[in-house]
Amino acid sequence: MNEITLHLIDREGQSHTLTGPTDMNMNLMELCKVYELPVLGECGGMAMCATCQVYLESETSLPEQSDAELDMLDQAFFVKSNSRLGCQIQLVATIDGATFRLAPESL
Secondary structure, eight states: OOEEEEEEEOTTSOEEEEEEESSSOOBHHHHHHHTTOSOOOTTSSSSSSOTTEEEEOSOOOOOOOOHHHHHHHHHOSSOOTTEEEGGGOBOOGGGTTOEEEEOOOOO
16 A cells, blocks of 8 residues: 555645555655644644644554654643644555544744
8 A cells, every 4th residue: 555545634624635655655644734724833843843743533552652753742732632733743654544633823
């Protein structure tokens, strides 16, 4: 499988279906930018800004969070138990069909 489909709910509650390649080392933040969704990703995917924070809305199992991701989420706004950084979610076959929601923008 070289493509996966993800579902993303934007800040206005509109649902988007995103298709992304699994063979290009892309992450969710980058895929959102391809679809021109309002994800800043100010740090370029280095887990240093939380402007790509999303909430996992499905029962999909994601890889364990890195220390860098956990540290950044400790400093972010609007963090929930299902918060993740989109830049740290690689497009891999095991997350096919997952649903995410964009977190509110920072204050």
